[in-house]
Amino acid sequence: MKQLTSSTKGVTTVKNFLTVLTAIALFGLVACEGPAGPAGKDGAAGAAGAAGAKGADAGFVYFEGFKADLKCAQCHSSNDNDTTYRVITKQTQYETSGHKELGNYDRNTTQCAGCHTNEGFYERTTRGVANETFTLNAISGPVTLQAYPNSSPVGCFTCHAPHKRGDFTYRDTVGQVKIFSLVAGNTTKTFTGNTGAQLCVKCHQPRMTSTFLIGTSNLSWQPSATSGLTDTAKIYTSRWNNHVSGEGIQTMLGFGGVEFAGNTYSSSYHSTALQNKTLECADCHMATPIGNKGGGHTFKVGYVPEGSTTTSYNFAGCNTTACHGTSGAITATSAKWATVRAEMTGKIRQLANMMLDSTVVGKWTLPKAGKFNPWITYSVNAGGDTIWAANANTGANVLQIKPAMKAGALWNLQMAMYEASHGIHNTAYTRSLLDASIAELKKP
Ligand code: HEC
Ligand code: HEC
Ligand code: HEC
Ligand code: HEC
Ligand code: HEC
Known part of the structure; x- marks a missing residue:
């Protein structure tokens, strides 16, 4: 040869x-x-x-x-x-990226391929992500025109176009991605971050397709902070949330929760900095790599070191001169990490346990004396001790909550759980939502 x-x-x-x-x-x-x-x-x-x-x-x-x-x-x-470009190093790092590792690129139908596959995202960019519109109660937003039965994971050619351009600039640099909210009364927000952050939120956004509001029957209640006292919330689906992909960016933008009246909702500096382009997702998720374990093209902050069973974190992105490098570095035990994460996971557990206690929420469930435990099948994954199994409320059964507005606490619990940074993305907003929800359930 x-x-x-x-x-x-x-x-x-x-x-x-x-x-x-x-x-x-x-x-x-x-x-x-x-x-x-x-x-x-x-x-x-x-x-x-x-x-x-x-x-x-x-x-x-x-x-x-x-x-x-x-x-x-x-x-x-x-x-x-x-x-x-040190391509081989990026390829090696990428092997352990969630994009490659988690394997959900078989979600390749018209409603899923746009974010879950390389092929679908390519189609979305050729038609213009910025042109996507959202219509409540309709299949809309990041959908593709065709399914991709032979699909490949989000990979180098999804985010870059190296053969066409001969470099690793971003494939799609159209900014200003629209982020919608399923909560009644909320208007779609435009995310003003830099092109790198825009790239991420083209997929890390809520999905409109196959939500609880689409279809002709069994439509679940649209979350609302202002519904009347006689309204009943009927929730038919375990997918009564923003698909795990939307909670993060909504939290970073400081909206998308059910904001109970009488509380204040604020945002932290990370939220401001993301929107005024001084901070981007890559700063934390693609910081100086640690082999193929964390940082760089692993996109990971948390990782498990060789021979260990506990998670370590790559704080390189936090501790740059422009950020926490000059005023109290972030470490596994520093207040801005350990205290914040312990507070948020503690409040998530407290709220979840209230919803699993019929002496607290039974008076609002129909039939009476039930619990708010519909289909919360994921663990809090921070301490790992609580996993709420799917309950019996499936099929013909439906969780009914009256007054409907109280179901907002369940919405907010999922906001905080699936916003998987546990308060780092936007400490103040996550805290506001959790505190207000706990207070709402404590009311008689
Ligand atoms: C083309 C769509 C797309 C783009 C662009 C994208 N992601 Fe993702 N990302 C996904 C999908 C889909 C998953 C889930 C993969 C799976 O479950 O198989 C994911 C998973 C992840 C995960 C792992 C999540 C977990 O639960 O472990 C992280 C972290 C992540 N992405 C960060 C980013 C960052 C940061 C950016 C921007 C630099 C980005 N992503 C750009 C679609 C995308
Ligand atoms: C708007 C982009 C987008 C669309 C459309 C989308 N997903 Fe996802 N999906 C994501 C992202 C991003 C993640 C990873 C979120 C994370 O881990 O933070 C994800 C995670 C998942 C997961 C793993 C987490 C979980 O919920 O179990 C499954 C399964 C999944 N998606 C299935 C689907 C299916 C099925 C469809 C179509 C009906 C679909 N997705 C449509 C972006 C999308
Ligand atoms: C989910 C989106 C995404 C995927 C997939 C992705 N990259 Fe990147 N890539 C980025 C982002 C964002 C940056 C900028 C990182 C930063 O600013 O620190 C980048 C930067 C780079 C750079 C540095 C660019 C330069 O000019 O110095 C190279 C090289 C690169 N990527 C190669 C790859 C290779 C090879 C793959 C596949 C193994 C890949 N990327 C997959 C998002 C992605
Ligand atoms: C600017 C960088 C760059 C240049 C220049 C480049 N490629 Fe690539 N090529 C890539 C990246 C990145 C991948 C994807 C690697 C991965 O998915 O891990 C790729 C993948 C491929 C693949 C698929 C390999 C496989 O195993 O799937 C082929 C074939 C290929 N390139 C051929 C070429 C040819 C032929 C040329 C010259 C005409 C060329 N490339 C020039 C970056 C480049
Ligand atoms: C200030 C730093 C910071 C910024 C900026 C940031 N994140 Fe995160 N993110 C984190 C931390 C810390 C975690 C928790 C990681 C862990 O526990 O392993 C996280 C978790 C996540 C997860 C869940 C990953 C997992 O491993 O469970 C996704 C997905 C994600 N972020 C996406 C994004 C996207 C998209 C952006 C930009 C719009 C972004 N993040 C901006 C720090 C940040």
């Missing part, structure tokens, strides 16, 4: 199908070869790729083709690590 041999001639242009196939075959070989061989034929830069839209010169069609004069080996150099 032809090995890449050294040359000072510089680049040549890949003109045909065969050459590209050969190039691809070479990557395959190099990848399983072990130690890197001698320097490539065309030097460090490698051969240039086929020019033209849709990879036409290569004889087959890609999503978007290769940039003219693309130098393959600039990124594909296997163990002879490229020093511009």
Whole structure:
């Protein structure tokens, strides 16, 4: 097999199908070869790729083709690590990213593929994420026109377009993503963060599809802080929430909870900084990497070190000079971490336990003396001691709460649980929602 041999001639242009196939075959070989061989034929830069839209010169069609004069080996150099993009390091980190690891890219129907698959997100960006609109009670928002039965996980080509552009700029830089809320009376907000943060919230946002409000029968109650005392909340689904993907960004924007009257709702500096572009998701989630365990393209803050069973946290992003680096570093035991997380998880547990206590909430359930324990199937996952199993309220059964407004506490519990930073994203708003909900359930 032809090995890449050294040359000072510089680049040549890949003109045909065969050459590209050969190039691809070479990557395959190099990848399983072990130690890197001698320097490539065309030097460090490698051969240039086929020019033209849709990879036409290569004889087959890609999503978007290769940039003219693309130098393959600039990124594909296997163990002879490229020093511009260090692609192999990002690939290694990415293996442990939730995007790759959690495996839900089989959610590839028109209502799911837009966020769960590489293919679906590509379709959304070509049609313009900014053009997406939300209609309450209708399938709308981040939907795709087709299903993708052969789907791949969110990956390098979802967020970047390296073959088309020859670099790792963001695929989609259209900003100002709209974040809607299912709570009655709330208006859609526009997230004004920087392009990196916008990229994340194009998927990390509530989903409108297949919510409890869509369909012709068994429509669940729309959460509302102002419903009348005689209204009854009927909740038919365990998905009476923002799909785990929306609670985070809504919390960061300081809205989306059921805001009981008579309380104040405020936001912390993280919320302000995200919106005025001084902070972005990557600052905390893609901080200086720790191998493939945390930071960088693992997107993880929390990780379990080798040989340990307890979680450690990558605080590199917190402790930069612009942030906490100059005034009391964040550590596993510092107040701004340990105290905040303990307070929030404690309040989440307190609220959940009130809802599981018929002496507290029984007077509002129909039939009387029940509990607010509909289908909370996830653990608080912070201390890990409480898991609420799915209850018997399925099928024909329905959780009924009167006055309906009290069900807002259940909505807020899920806001705080699925906002999985446990108060770090926006301490003040999470605290406001939890305190107000606990107070509401303490009322006679
Ligand atoms: C700017 C960086 C960059 C350049 C230049 C580049 N690629 Fe890629 N390529 C990537 C990335 C990133 C991936 C995805 C790797 C992954 O998913 O882990 C990829 C994937 C591939 C794959 C799929 C590999 C697989 O195992 O799935 C092929 C084939 C490929 N590139 C061919 C080429 C060819 C041919 C050229 C030159 C004409 C080229 N690439 C130039 C970044 C680049
Ligand atoms: C194309 C859509 C998309 C984009 C863009 C995206 N994500 Fe995700 N993200 C997802 C999906 C879908 C999951 C869940 C994957 C699964 O369950 O298989 C996820 C999971 C995660 C997880 C793991 C969650 C867990 O429960 O462990 C983190 C952390 C994360 N994303 C952070 C980010 C950050 C930070 C950005 C921006 C730099 C980002 N994501 C951009 C779709 C996206
Ligand atoms: C608006 C983008 C978006 C859409 C549309 C979407 N998801 Fe998700 N989904 C996400 C993100 C992001 C996560 C990860 C959230 C996290 O861990 O913080 C996720 C998590 C999940 C999970 C794991 C958590 C859980 O709830 O068990 C499942 C399962 C899932 N989605 C299924 C679906 C299905 C089925 C559909 C279509 C009916 C769908 N999703 C549509 C963005 C979306
Ligand atoms: C969910 C979105 C997402 C995915 C998937 C993703 N990246 Fe990135 N990538 C980013 C973000 C955001 C940044 C900027 C990080 C920062 O500012 O610290 C980035 C930065 C980079 C950079 C540095 C850019 C530069 O010019 O220095 C490289 C290289 C890169 N990514 C390669 C990859 C590779 C290779 C993959 C696949 C293994 C990948 N990325 C997958 C979001 C993503
Ligand atoms: C100020 C730092 C910070 C910023 C900014 C930030 N996060 Fe987080 N985020 C965290 C921390 C800390 C956690 C909890 C991680 C843990 O417990 O492992 C977290 C948890 C998460 C999770 C759940 C991941 C998991 O492992 O369970 C997702 C998803 C997420 N954040 C998405 C985002 C998105 C999207 C943005 C930007 C819109 C963002 N975050 C901005 C600090 C931050």
